[in-house]
Amino acid sequence: MSSRPYSPLLTFAAALVLMFLVVPTLVILYSSVSPSARVQFPPEAVTLKWFGNFFENSQFRDALVNSLLVTALVTPLTLAIAVPCSLAIVRRRFPGRGLLSALALSPLAVPGVVIGVAFLNFFAWTGIDSGFWKIAFALVVITLPFAIRALVATLEGLDLALEEAARNLGASRFQTFLTVTLPQLRSGMLAGGIFVFVEAIDNFSTVVFLTDMRTNVLSVQAYSYIRDFNDPTVSAMAAILILQSVVLVFLLQRFAGFEKVIGGK
Amino acid sequence: MKPVPVLWLIWPLLAVLGLFFAALLRFADTSLLQQIPGTAMFEGPRSLGNYADTFASPLARKALWDTLVMSLQITGAAIVLGYPLAYLMARSPSKFLRNAIFFVLIVTFLSGGITRAYAWMLVLGNNGPVNGLLREFGLPTVRMVNNRTGVVLSIVHFVLPFFVLTLLGAIRNIPASLEEAARSHGASRWAAFRDVTLPLSVPGLVSASLLAFTLAISSFLFPLLLGGGRVQMFANLIYDKIQSSFDMPAASAMAMIFLVFALLPILALNLIRGSLSRRFGGTRR
Amino acid sequence: MQHVPDIAAQERATALRISGLKKSFGSTLAVKGVSLDLAEGGILALLGPSGCGKTTILRMIAGFAEPDSGTIALNGRDITRLAPEKRNAAMVFQSYALFPHMTVAENVGYGLKIRRVSRSERETRIWDALKLVRLDQFARRYPSELSGGQQQRTALARAIATRPDLLLLDEPFGALDQNLREAMQIELRKLQESLGLATVIVTHDQQEAMILADRIAVVNDGRIEQLSPPAELYDHPRTRFVAEFMGVENILDAVLAPGSLTVAGSTIALDRPPAGARPGRDGPCQIALRAEAVTLGDPGIGGIGGTIGYRTNLGGRVLYEVSLSDGQMVKVSEARAPDLPTRPVGQKVSVVPGGITVLEPAA
Numbered sequence: 001m002s003s004r005p006y007s008p009l010l011t012f013a014a015a016l017v018l019m020f021l022v023v024p025t026l027v028i029l030y031s032s033v034s035p036s037a038r039v040q041f042p043p044e045a046v047t048l049k050w051f052g053n054f055f056e057n058s059q060f061r062d063a064l065v066n067s068l069l070v071t072a073l074v075t076p077l078t079l080a081i082a083v084p085c086s087l088a089i090v091r092r093r094f095p096g097r098g099l100l101s102a103l104a105l106s107p108l109a110v111p112g113v114v115i116g117v118a119f120l121n122f123f124a125w126t127g128i129d130s131g132f133w134k135i136a137f138a139l140v141v142i143t144l145p146f147a148i149r150a151l152v153a154t155l156e157g158l159d160l161a162l163e164e165a166a167r168n169l170g171a172s173r174f175q176t177f178l179t180v181t182l183p184q185l186r187s188g189m190l191a192g193g194i195f196v197f198v199e200a201i202d203n204f205s206t207v208v209f210l211t212d213m214r215t216n217v218l219s220v221q222a223y224s225y226i227r228d229f230n231d232p233t234v235s236a237m238a239a240i241l242i243l244q245s246v247v248l249v250f251l252l253q254r255f256a257g258f259e260k261v262i263g264g265k
Numbered sequence: 266m267k268p269v270p271v272l273w274l275i276w277p278l279l280a281v282l283g284l285f286f287a288a289l290l291r292f293a294d295t296s297l298l299q300q301i302p303g304t305a306m307f308e309g310p311r312s313l314g315n316y317a318d319t320f321a322s323p324l325a326r327k328a329l330w331d332t333l334v335m336s337l338q339i340t341g342a343a344i345v346l347g348y349p350l351a352y353l354m355a356r357s358p359s360k361f362l363r364n365a366i367f368f369v370l371i372v373t374f375l376s377g378g379i380t381r382a383y384a385w386m387l388v389l390g391n392n393g394p395v396n397g398l399l400r401e402f403g404l405p406t407v408r409m410v411n412n413r414t415g416v417v418l419s420i421v422h423f424v425l426p427f428f429v430l431t432l433l434g435a436i437r438n439i440p441a442s443l444e445e446a447a448r449s450h451g452a453s454r455w456a457a458f459r460d461v462t463l464p465l466s467v468p469g470l471v472s473a474s475l476l477a478f479t480l481a482i483s484s485f486l487f488p489l490l491l492g493g494g495r496v497q498m499f500a501n502l503i504y505d506k507i508q509s510s511f512d513m514p515a516a517s518a519m520a521m522i523f524l525v526f527a528l529l530p531i532l533a534l535n536l537i538r539g540s541l542s543r544r545f546g547g548t549r550r
Numbered sequence: 551m552q553h554v555p556d557i558a559a560q561e562r563a564t565a566l567r568i569s570g571l572k573k574s575f576g577s578t579l580a581v582k583g584v585s586l587d588l589a590e591g592g593i594l595a596l597l598g599p600s601g602c603g604k605t606t607i608l609r610m611i612a613g614f615a616e617p618d619s620g621t622i623a624l625n626g627r628d629i630t631r632l633a634p635e636k637r638n639a640a641m642v643f644q645s646y647a648l649f650p651h652m653t654v655a656e657n658v659g660y661g662l663k664i665r666r667v668s669r670s671e672r673e674t675r676i677w678d679a680l681k682l683v684r685l686d687q688f689a690r691r692y693p694s695e696l697s698g699g700q701q702q703r704t705a706l707a708r709a710i711a712t713r714p715d716l717l718l719l720d721e722p723f724g725a726l727d728q729n730l731r732e733a734m735q736i737e738l739r740k741l742q743e744s745l746g747l748a749t750v751i752v753t754h755d756q757q758e759a760m761i762l763a764d765r766i767a768v769v770n771d772g773r774i775e776q777l778s779p780p781a782e783l784y785d786h787p788r789t790r791f792v793a794e795f796m797g798v799e800n801i802l803d804a805v806l807a808p809g810s811l812t813v814a815g816s817t818i819a820l821d822r823p824p825a826g827a828r829p830g831r832d833g834p835c836q837i838a839l840r841a842e843a844v845t846l847g848d849p850g851i852g853g854i855g856g857t858i859g860y861r862t863n864l865g866g867r868v869l870y871e872v873s874l875s876d877g878q879m880v881k882v883s884e885a886r887a888p889d890l891p892t893r894p895v896g897q898k899v900s901v902v903p904g905g906i907t908v909l910e911p912a913a
């Protein structure tokens with residue numbers, strides 16, 4: 001059709017790339033319910049035993065609990081730090097503002113392994129010895145830029161007139177923030193929160209330097225398991241993570257809209 | 266009532282950044298010290314010995330070179346594979362198609378690195394579906410794990426959603442009417458793209474490529490799982506150094522060098538950013 | 551909608567011929583069968599309210615939307631399914647769509663470059679086009695360094711530089727302020743006439759359509775309700791929709807009989823059938839009356855009886871609202887002079903209608 005701005009060739013190329021993107025996910029899902037480590041077609045049978053394995057393995061269980069605890073701490077903490085400073089970056093004029101926003105995003109550019117080694121060394125020096133707190137702090141540093149980026153993008157898109165209208169109708173600064181600004185930040189907080197959450201569960205390259213005997217986390221445990229065993233228990237874990245991300249995507253779509261997420265990424 | 270002082274808003278951020286940079290400083294300092302042999306401790310005097318050792322080591326030099334080459338290859342692949350996808354997503358009139366692409370991208374993106382590294386081990390492994398298909402057709406199987414192919418492929422897959430989502434925003438900000446205007450003045454579909462959308466998307470393309478390069482160069486998990494010890498990227502070398510000898514000063518020096526290489530393209534970009542936006546910027550409407 | 555032949559087209563060849571054009575988006579029927587002709591050198595306005603399908607029609611002519619059915623022919627060549635770049639129909643976009651990374655001269659020369667016109671020839675034609683729109687001083691500037699009006703003229707210069715067979719404009723003056731808009735309208739009209747360029751312009755502003763076009767197609771809900779020269783459209787709207795859209799103040803219920811018209815119980819004798827009346831279509835109908843075509847007289851002179859309910863002074867004119875016996879209301883606009891007495895509220899008057907137009911019954 002002449003009026004389409006793109007050609008069939010483009011559609012075909014894009015379809016190939018999409019296949020490249022989905023194939024690993026499909027293979028994981030497939031492998032998580034297939035009886036042997038060998039991925040073969042047609043399937044011999046369908047089994048849930050790897051899911052059973054995952055939840056019965058005490059190392060995986062402990063790692064899962066630790067990961068969830070760390071995430072439950074890091075996600076709200078990161079957002080709580082990110083919201084006021086994004087407000088300052090977007091709404092206020094103060095000396096060093098440009099520098100501050102550049103520094104706030106700087107951990108994004110530092111390779112995870114470098115952050116890991118640096119914190120390993122730093123915590124050894126300061127004598128902090130709790131794996132949990134080391135991991136939590138490192139994750140806050142790593143995820144803060146994601147949250148700030150999403151929130152700054154949302155804030156920049158807001159119409160200041162709405163807040164002026166609230167003030168004009170008699171709301172105080174603080175009331176205006178609570179009743180007008182904050183509700184509009186919902187999509188940015190959701191998008192930022194989801195990135196923080198996923199990174200906190202998934203991070204490997206930094207966290208691998210900070211785990212210890214008592215505090216293992218899911219990503220590191222999965223790595224050890226893959227290294228030492230050859231069965232699809234990790235597929236079961238991965239399938240759970242994929243399902244979780246599908247749920248998150250629907251949450252995002254429902255409450256923020258895909259379009260917003262792109263701006264906020 | 267006065268507004269809340271700025272300091273109140275930013276002190277938590279300042280505290281976090283303060284600790285982060287304190288850690289980096291301490292670590293820069295450590296890189297100048299020496300390990301006390303046989304322990305995890307280290308001592309002075311300060312020297313650049315660890316840096317000299319790293320640059321003198323053929324292993325480290327090769328890893329650094331390989332890492333740079335692979336990161337460039339991965340960035341190139343992301344551009345070739347990602348641009349058509351981002352373009353189609355920005356321009357397709359079908360909401361279904363747009364949402365479908367977005368869904369695939371974001372689910373892939375959110376399902377995380379471990380999941381995808383393991384998935385690629387399964388897909389590319391000697392018992393995986395790719396080799397299974399080849400065997401089915403009586404073709405020779407191809408080794409794709411424990412070598413560069415697998416590592417590069419899996420990192421491309423990891424980087425692609427970041428790349429596409431970043432570029433997508435940039436392409437969507439170019440009004441479709443510009444391409445239509447070009448066509449109504451006689452340009453073919455390809456000419457309109459080449460003359461209008463492509464040049465206008467250059468700034469977005471540059472930032473997306475930069476992100477891809479940064480992610481690629483910091484890869485650690487993918488070479489670890491898919492390289493099988495045979496493909497050393499620089500991050501892995503640092504990890505091995507710590508695992509094998511717990512030589513923190515040496516590892517710190519290597520990490521400092523690595524940091525500089527990872528930041529180099531960002532610094533370079535900041536230098537040329539002015540001329541870039543002069544040539545391609547100014548998209549007012 | 552019957553096919554309306556362009557009167558001028560009997561002397562001049564037809565440039566654009568559209569017949570039976572339809573287009574839907576999903577379940578919305580945006581264009582429901584549009585046919586029209588445009589003579590060489592003619593300028594046609596598509597006029598209608600927001601969402602009526604004007605832009606969709608224009609985009610089908612330009613090749614950016616594919617019709618579900620119907621044909622479009624330009625200079626005798628069927629272009630219905632032709633790629634946009636092969637149509638030689640240059641479009642001026644509402645947002646101007648100037649290439650931000652090209653200078654004014656590069657923008658204007660773009661179509662020529664694409665057509666592989668030699669550099670020297672290109673220079674001349676860019677220069678000519680820029681001179682025509684009085685932008686020769688600005689050739690080296692970028693679009694972001696121009697005012698709204700200058701951007702608009704650049705877009706126009708870019709479109710005419712290729713000497714297209716057809717010029718298409720979608721609300722080209724929407725973003726300009728009132729004074730600039732009027733100046734640009736006159737400028738466009740002169741330019742179009744001097745180049746003899748067949749032109750279709752989309753607008754929702756009836757004033758703009760009247761100034762620019764030699765024929766106006768009023769579009770309502772995906773159909774052309776009336777296609778007439780501006781004066782005819784103004785004086786004799788065919789349907790209630792067109793009448794309201796053209797700002798006719800009075801639409802009254804009436805009963806038509808051979809030689810007479812009855813409104814609110816008063817019967818007026820007609821010496822010839824009013825505009826829009828069709829033989830054999832007597833009986834209840836609606837009529838359109840412009841306020842300025844109605845005059846007031848004293849009771850008993852043989853008009854429609856009524857009482858002045860309201861009076862507004864509008865500088866040179868007085869606007870009366872006259873209540874008729876059946877509750878209908880007629881607006882009357884009369885010239886006011888210092889020595890001419892105006893009528894007080896409550897006065898009994900006789901309304902003498904002029905320029906009566908009988909409207910077609912609603913479909």
Ligand SMILES: Nc1ncnc2c1ncn2[C@@H]1O[C@H](COP(=O)(O)OP(=O)(O)OP(=O)(O)O)[C@@H](O)[C@H]1O
Pocket residue numbers: 575576578579580598599600601602603604605606607754
């Ligand atoms: N791409 C599209 N997808 C779905 N519906 C569309 C699309 N384009 C137009 N429409 C619908 O078709 C109808 C006509 O739209 P069109 O843009 O032609 O109106 P218009 O007369 O130009 O209005 P305006 O004066 O507001 O520009 C509208 O109901 C509109 O919602």
Ligand SMILES: [Mg+2]
Pocket residue numbers: 604605606
């Ligand atoms: Mg329109």
